[in-house]
Amino acid sequence: MDIVTIILLCIAAFSAGFVDAIVGGGGLIQTPAALVLLPDMPVSTVIGSLKIPSFSGTFFAARQYLKRVQMNWSLTAMMCITAFLAAFAGSELLTIVSNRFMKPVIFIVLILVAIYTYSKKNFGQQVIKQHSAKKTIGLSLIISLIIGFYDGFIGPGAGSFLVLAFIAILGFDFMQASAHAKMVNLSTNLGSIVLFLLKGSILWSVALPMAISNAIGGILGARLALQKGNRFIRIFFLLVVTATLLRFGYDVFFS
Template sequence: MEMTTLLLLCLAAFSAGFVDAIVGGGGLIQLPVSLLLLGNFPVVTVIGSLKIPAFSGTSFAAWQYLKKVQVNWKLPAVMMVVATAAAFMGSYLLTHVKNDFMKPLLLAVLSLVAIYTYSKKDFGRHILKNHSPARQMTYAVLISMIIGVYDGFIGPGTGSFLVLAFVVILGFDFLHASANAKMVNLATNFGSICLFLVKGKIIWAVALPMAASNAAGGWLGAKLAIAKGNGFIRVFFLLVVVGTLARFAYDVLFK
């Protein structure tokens, strides 16, 4: 592999780690660049390899959040167990099923998310829900199952979807949503890695340098998010959602 190619992949990984640490969606940077530069490899192998830098960056970001943001461990612990199994199953499906049919659905969902986030100025600034513990746990398990399968199956936007679920469904503010989302995203990456290791779908010569770059981006992004707070995260969230929307719109309309 040419050094220029590897450097471009590492730059994409750093950018993805930075964005992902703040509000998720780093895969929207990392995946398209990797598919372009590693076009001679099967798509499933590229996706499998990218789970290593994704796990690395999320780990560093989660560590930064946990030092500054208080987390009630009962909820994310259950979500992480469920998400690990769900992502494993999603990655198993990826080796057998084409995922193009997901894009029109995601295009519609992201359009609604962008409109809602932009129009509702207090979205994600305060904790709004007051669920009973049982209801909150039920919602949390469903979120982990659905998003876990999605992350294992296709992946891009998972961090943003998790933040969105924590804000809209569970009622967290953006800072606490981002902290908890990192823990669940860590679990989904781990579940996928387990499957791709078994299947031998990881290109280690690419995955390890990208992992170091993603981790550096994740560390920097998390520190900025914690320092700037909810308002900064909300703006970044909207930008990532719009970027995700544009990406899926291009795939649906022009491919």
């Protein structure tokens, strides 16, 4: 592996960690860059290797959020366990079948997400209490199951989908949604890592330097989000959703 390739991968990992720490969606930067820069590697090896920097960046970003955001730890633990198992299953399925048939569906969903978020100016600006404890648990587990499986099977935009679901369904504000999304995302990454470790599909010479870069980006991104608050995160969320939309649109219509 030449040094120029490693440097470019680390730049991509830093950028991904920065974006991911704020609203998710770092996979839009990191995954395409790695697939382009490592054309001779099996796709499963590339994707498996990227789970290490994704976990690293999310871990350090989560630490920043936990210093400032109050968490419901019993609920978070249940979501994390569910997401871990779902992501493991999704990654297992990825090694067997193609995920391309899902991209047109995700493309349509992203259009609706962008329109909804843009039109609702107060979206995610404050906490809205709207469910009983029992219903909150049930909805949280469903969210973790579906998006956890999605993250293991497809990946890009999973963090953004978690943020959206926590706001639109559970009534969190952007700050709370981002903090809880980081914890669940840690679990989805870990579930995929365990699967790819068992498959022997991680290239450590790429994964480790990217992990350091992603972690630095994650720390800086989380600090900026916490400093700027909900309004800044909403704008950033819209930008990332739009970028995700363009990415899936390209895959659907041109690839």
